[in-house]
Amino acid sequence: QKEVEQNSGPLSVPEGAIASLNCTYSDRGSQSFFWYRQYSGKSPELIMFIYSNGDKEDGRFTAQLNKASQYVSLLIRDSQPSDSATYLCAVRSGNTPLVFGKGTRLSVIA
């Protein structure tokens, strides 16, 4: 059974700080890694994806992947109250659907 683990939170950070969200996965053969943001009562929306080791930056968001450690993270710089949501990590291995973690709830305090 392929597993994706996330700390459920809540992770509370002050406005303007860096929020760091972490995800580990069990299948060493995993190839694609995705971060989704889900506001309460809404559907998930894709915010970042990463396929190669290292960092990938998009605006205030940076995804970091370390395949040797089976670890992927999402950094949110200059956190805003509008970033308060649940962040879902999703991992794909081979020709199979994404496996989602349970999500980390982020709360940005103004």
Add this chain to the structure above:
Amino acid sequence: DGGITQSPKYLFRKEGQNVTLSCEQNLNHDAMYWYRQDPGQGLRLIYYSQIVNDFQKGDIAEGYSVSREKKESFPLTVTSAQKNPTAFYLCASSIDLLGQPQHFGDGTRLSIL
């Protein structure tokens, strides 16, 4: 505008009743998926389809059925065999299964009467 349309937004089921949730996409995606989300939980895969007239069970397929007669449509039936159907149901699609992000519809919230 391309996207995924789920209907209805809210649905109520009586005991012993089958209900069908609609999912339509105009993104020309081959792959479609159904997920169930319970409060405070992640997404659990019910069924997925890679191509028309073909679909596979996910992790929690018992009590559910699907069809894929058209590329654009992937309806989910929640049967009376599903004893705890109250949840948020999400439909998604992607170009294919190989490393592509999934795009989600707005979801259907199903409750028991």
